[in-house]
Amino acid sequence: MSSAVDPATAAVVKKPRKARGAMRRLVSDPLGALGLGLIVVTVLAALAAGLLPHDPVKLNPMVRFAAPGAEHWLGTDNLGRDLFTRMLYGARIALVISIGATVASLLVGLLFGVLAGFGPRWLDSILLLLMDAMKSVPTVMLALVLITWTGPSLWAVVLVVVLVNGPTYARIVRTQVLALRNAEFIEAERALGAGFLRVASLHVVPNIIGPLLILAAMDIPIVVGIEAGLSFLGLGVRPPTPSWGTILFDGFSYIRDSIWMVVAGGLPIVITALGFTFLGEALRDTFDPKLAKR
Amino acid sequence: MTPLLSVRNLDVSYPVGGLMAKLRGADQLQIVAGVSFDLARGETMALVGESGSGKTTLARAIAGLGGLVSGEIRFDGAPLNTSGRQIRRDIAFIFQDAVSSLSPRLTVRALLREPFAIHGIQYPEGEVERLLRLVGLPATIAERRPHELSGGQARRVGVARALALKPRLVIADEPTAGLDVSVQSEVLNLLNDLRTRLGLSLLIITHNLNIVRHIADRMAIMYLGRFVETGDTAPVFAHPHHPYTAALLSANPIIDPEARKTRLYLKGEVPGLVRRPKGCEFHSRCPFVQDLCRSTPPSLREDGPVSYTCHFPMEASVNA
Numbered sequence: 001m002s003s004a005v006d007p008a009t010a011a012v013v014k015k016p017r018k019a020r021g022a023m024r025r026l027v028s029d030p031l032g033a034l035g036l037g038l039i040v041v042t043v044l045a046a047l048a049a050g051l052l053p054h055d056p057v058k059l060n061p062m063v064r065f066a067a068p069g070a071e072h073w074l075g076t077d078n079l080g081r082d083l084f085t086r087m088l089y090g091a092r093i094a095l096v097i098s099i100g101a102t103v104a105s106l107l108v109g110l111l112f113g114v115l116a117g118f119g120p121r122w123l124d125s126i127l128l129l130l131m132d133a134m135k136s137v138p139t140v141m142l143a144l145v146l147i148t149w150t151g152p153s154l155w156a157v158v159l160v161v162v163l164v165n166g167p168t169y170a171r172i173v174r175t176q177v178l179a180l181r182n183a184e185f186i187e188a189e190r191a192l193g194a195g196f197l198r199v200a201s202l203h204v205v206p207n208i209i210g211p212l213l214i215l216a217a218m219d220i221p222i223v224v225g226i227e228a229g230l231s232f233l234g235l236g237v238r239p240p241t242p243s244w245g246t247i248l249f250d251g252f253s254y255i256r257d258s259i260w261m262v263v264a265g266g267l268p269i270v271i272t273a274l275g276f277t278f279l280g281e282a283l284r285d286t287f288d289p290k291l292a293k294r
Numbered sequence: 295m296t297p298l299l300s301v302r303n304l305d306v307s308y309p310v311g312g313l314m315a316k317l318r319g320a321d322q323l324q325i326v327a328g329v330s331f332d333l334a335r336g337e338t339m340a341l342v343g344e345s346g347s348g349k350t351t352l353a354r355a356i357a358g359l360g361g362l363v364s365g366e367i368r369f370d371g372a373p374l375n376t377s378g379r380q381i382r383r384d385i386a387f388i389f390q391d392a393v394s395s396l397s398p399r400l401t402v403r404a405l406l407r408e409p410f411a412i413h414g415i416q417y418p419e420g421e422v423e424r425l426l427r428l429v430g431l432p433a434t435i436a437e438r439r440p441h442e443l444s445g446g447q448a449r450r451v452g453v454a455r456a457l458a459l460k461p462r463l464v465i466a467d468e469p470t471a472g473l474d475v476s477v478q479s480e481v482l483n484l485l486n487d488l489r490t491r492l493g494l495s496l497l498i499i500t501h502n503l504n505i506v507r508h509i510a511d512r513m514a515i516m517y518l519g520r521f522v523e524t525g526d527t528a529p530v531f532a533h534p535h536h537p538y539t540a541a542l543l544s545a546n547p548i549i550d551p552e553a554r555k556t557r558l559y560l561k562g563e564v565p566g567l568v569r570r571p572k573g574c575e576f577h578s579r580c581p582f583v584q585d586l587c588r589s590t591p592p593s594l595r596e597d598g599p600v601s602y603t604c605h606f607p608m609e610a611s612v613n614a
């Protein structure tokens with residue numbers, strides 16, 4: 001595959017619809033294609049999890065620590081559960097939490113960022129203080145406090161992620177809104193009588209969402225890591241629900257008996273993290289006007 | 295008949311500084327001071343002055359686009375509600391930077407539909423095409439986005455958008471800024487033509503005196519946020535009374551090698567608005583300054599169609 005689109009093709013592609021041209025450029029970037037491929041594999045795995053013959057949570061003490069074979073493709077864990085099945089079910093948890101929590105962070109960030117950027121100065125100051133205060137708390141400490149309070153659950157993980165990542169998005173949104181709020185086209189809309197909601201949703205957000213989406217793509221692997229990490233510490237998804245983090249923790253506890261649990265928990269984390277990171281990098285290159293000509 | 299727009303003793307200030315300035319009572323900077331004028335239906339008035347003379351601030355205040363306003367603005371005989379919605383339909387504002395006044399992600403069609411959507415008005419069929427035809431643009435332009443337009447086209451789209459809701463007053467801030475000379479005249483003729491066809495009143499902000507002579511019925515010269523001279527365009531050009539007007543007019547290049555002109559030079563810089571000069575505010579730069587000017591602000595005087603604020607007006611011959 002050639003690494004760069006030749007200029008003539010690029011010009012032809014660019015005309016009809018900007019998004020389609022961007023998509024083609026993204027796929028023609030080997031990093032982007034690889035990232036997209038890895039993500040597709042993860043998503044397919046999550047979708048296919050229900051088709052497998054084994055139950056991800058049913059105990060089967062007769063076949064503890066089985067080696068990979070025809071019956072159990074990746075072997076079984078310390079309680080005799082099929083690891084391949086648990087790995088695929090883990091993809092569901094990982095994707096739902098990482099994408100859900102990132103989208104939630106983005107929405108929270110947009111809400112507070114637009115309010116801070118458009119609002120009066122005192123509101124901006126208060127929100128900025130809150131954002132910085134949130135960012136100054138270490139993730140794990142925040143998670144420990146919060147989860148001690150609410151008890152470990154999938155939702156607690158999402159909440160931790162939103163509290164950690166939301167302020168970052170909010171700060172970026174706020175800065176972009178400040179840069180845009182006195183732009184002439186915003187003035188022009190106000191002169192026509194457009195209200196705050198219309199200006200914010202139709203004229204501000206569409207003009208700042210691009211860089212945020214790239215950031216979101218690059219944040220997803222971090223969220224996968226947070227989920228796995230919290231589950232590993234027993235603060236995330238409750239057993240017996242299969243999460244890569246809990247699988248990894250079990251593998252850590254029984255490393256002398258079988259290595260396959262560590263593989264089933266660790267490998268997908270690496271694959272997903274690489275996939276979204278590659279995609280984010282490629283997206284950034286695709287939409288960065290300075291790099292677009294390369 | 296009552297004038298369409300009637301402005302009396304208008305002051306416009308902007309908040310400056312923080313809490314400390316507020317405590318000292320110095321948290322407002324007065325940019326426009328004591329401006330009064332009338333604008334009749336179908337009339338064109340030009341606001342002229344240097345950068346920072348308050349032209350744009352005045353225009354924006356009238357359009358309800360900001361500033362702390364005190365004084366009286368009457369529109370069509372009734373006090374103007376600058377925060378209401380009706381003013382957005384009656385008064386249209388054409389912004390200085392044509393391309394960046396158009397929301398970059400919208401097509402021209404979507405931009406021209408915005409006014410109707412904002413005011414919840416049923417969008418008339420074929421209105422976009424009608425508006426584009428009105429400003430002399432081909433209908434094919436409707437699917438383009440602002441960055442795909444030339445400066446002149448973007449300006450015309452801005453004019454079309456301003457006219458969409460059939461305003462009665464159009465305020466144009468530097469309508470020719472950044473355009474080629476040929477396109478400048480096209481835009482001016484378009485505005486003038488639309489004014490007569492649609493019966494609009496026009497308020498044009500500019501520092502280009504040739505535009506004023508070309509298009510304006512009346513003109514007002516601003517200095518430090520005050521009108522120093524107002525009147526019908528031709529008499530002001532023929533006989534400027536205020537030395538500032540005279541200096542401004544004498545700085546305007548005339549394309550005629552035979553024309554002999556005496557340039558009237560001003561010394562110094564425009565004084566800051568924070569500390570306005572005492573007496574006549576122009577005294578620090580006036581070539582004809584006298585003791586009276588340093589102590590006593592001049593009152594408004596009239597000479598036929600022209601009114602001015604100067605103790606010692608220019609003789610009729612200086613710029614002739």
